Amino acid sequence: MRPRRVEFPRTAEAVQRAVTAAAAGGLQIKAVGAGHSFTGIAVAPGVLLDLSDLTGMVAIDVERRRVTLRAGTRLHQVPAILAPYGLAMENLGDIDRQSISGAISTGTHGTGARFGGIAAQVVGATLVTASGELLTVSETENAELLPAVALGLGALGILVEVTVQCVPAFVLHAVEQSESLDAVLARLDERVDGADHFEFYWFPHTDRAMTKTNTRLPESAPRHPLSPVGRWVDDTLVGSGLHQIACSVAKTIPPTIPPINRLSVKMWGNREFTDLSSRVFATTRSVRFREMEYALPAENVIPAFDELRALIDRRRWRISFPVEVRFAAADDRWLSTAHGRASGYIAVHRYWREDPTEYFAAVEEIMLEHDGRPHWGKMHTLDAAALRERYPRFDDFTALRDRLDPERLFQNPYLARVLDG
Template identity: 40%
Template sequence: MITNWSGSVRFSPHQSTQPVSEEDVVTLVKQARKLGSSIRVMGSGHSFTPLIETDAILVSFDQLQGLDDVDANKRLSSVWAGTKLKALGELLFQKGCSLENLGDINTQSIAGAVSTGTHGTGTRFGNLSDQLESITLVTADGKIRTCSREKDEELFHATRVSLGSLGLITRMQMRVEPCYRLHYKSQRLPLQTVLDRLEEFKTKNRHFEFFWFPYTETTQCKFMNKTNLPPTKRNGWSAFNKWVLENGAFWCLSEVARQIPRFSRWVSQISAKGVPQFEEVGESHALFTTPRLVRFNEMEYSIPAEALPSVIEEICRLFHKRPFYVHFPIEVRFVKRDDIWLSPAYQRNSAFIAIHMYKGMPYQEYFHAMEQIFLQYDGRPHWGKTHSLEVEELRRRYPRWDDFQRIRQQLDPDGMFLNPYLKRLFGK
């Protein structure tokens, strides 16, 4: 039995395989074509939607990891698709390089992260897919194709966020920077202060995000900027905060909320009072990410960045009108506009709002109510997170939807890379 990270998806594939070379991937695709079998790839199973679910062939690229090449002068790195983000950061650091930006979870494979539009935060930066310079994939006819802005530009725009539906991505070339350090600051601030100073916080910091605790006026703000200061000496506080407070203590409080749901508001208030205020300096790949051991279900939507204050007001009204048993904070991040056809940030600077519910607690009613607010403000779902949209609604929200489907039909007319979930999304 295969499960995703949250346990919300469970399935048993007919066959599981781990190719060890690009040639193995070609052979696998050709064999599947002869058998009329579908194929899905599993990265780290960190999507909350059934993207990986299949009763046919499930492929893991755990044997296709590492750096294929690094050119520090051109600031380019070629990466094998199965490489986990944690390993990628460390491997690049050994070569004197770093990624432009990362999300706060580093357990995903790089191919899974870019294929779903995974992102970090910072108004100067797009999602991870926007850092790609070229992609190599094996298509349904068993051919190896490489696309970039200079070569097969339409395929490049479609493939960077493709949900694994255009072929099996084997390698990608990414932009990198010389290694750099970040100065990280965690601060507890009132929500109204954050909204009043939002443009300042967004524009004067390389990276800015905040967490708002439901049923409180409290946020945890995280600021990160480049620095030449030496790394912070290990005094134990950072590790204590990340592993004991943000994971161990929060897990205990979450269990209380799960067993006695009416205590959720109290748990949120306790968590808000415990927001740590500290500063730290470290290498970028280490500070971008935070360990997440407390499991949950998640929904995340992109909205136009300028709509964020109005959406926050709507959420406040919702909480007063319909109290929910929720204690996880609401996360807000910022992403620069891009030209990737299925990117939630396509042609607009975006604010991403993520909501969470502790594993084992009912989330459907809460997610549905919040989704209605996001949709009122032209929301687009994160592809790896829970949402309820299907083909006609998605077509209306993604201007290049039909162009993507045209490319997909050309590359995979028989639907080798689709599963039931994707067929429903694409109307097939």
């Protein structure tokens, strides 16, 4: 779906003018961040607001460790903004290409049982509502709206500023290794609770898990970063180049997938390094794929994962992309996948040239049986009726949306399905 018009506002006032003009012209309007969602959540049928020119820092409160960012700021720009003040974001996802607004609006998260997703770090925001007015939300102003606005699916208005609670800059000691999958599962609770940030990848058709265990250390801790050559070999040559070739071969000759996966596990190998947090959290992903991810109550991760393994065996599918398992603390954002419960995430991927429908549908069935909630920016088939049952504050969110956007100025087909349908 192509937008009727694209605008590049540089200021909050320009966003206000764009919203008012769209409403007057009978067009819907949506902001797009980096366009990294796998769903149609960012599709803009009317006016598309590209916020590439609305970036950078608005203000910083060093004492309270809070930064206010313009809404289009990309996550990879944030470390340089915060570094002079000795601050960092508390936790991040796998990549840093997203905009701050896009990331929080879909509930983007990383891993770590004691840490929430990025929206949980938000302590304030300013948005332009459908009337064209600015609405400021913080712990002292319209505070009751913060848990909705901080993770609003782009349905409540156009964010123009986001205030993030930061932490003192820190480094991460990263240990990445290949381990027996069964051994990892046998001690999963211990591994998750005993680490600051634990996750694992499982390559289907192998009995190995690639684990990542990151430990937070003070900024003054000695650093042993990956050498630029080592990083290039791991991330660009093996992680992207060879993986791209492997996926293309696997697509053409599916029986090669199990041996390729076994080889991938060997090539990814073990490594250990210590570096600034943002350099450890963010990786590069240049092989294109489609993804579905479900959040489950943490205690349901193992039973759901076991069923997923059995499913792949039973159906004799050949799956070239790994399954990723992560964890997060409970939070209070109304539409957070981790709302009110400690959560584990199971993500399945397929190379973009392979049809994901059958695999994702069967996995989705398992996730739903285990009380799963789908990631808002990743593929799923649920509609409003199914989602309402899974979110205790769903009706509060839609009531707020009715109030802020009664004419559905910020609507698109995806939002119609998940919020109205």
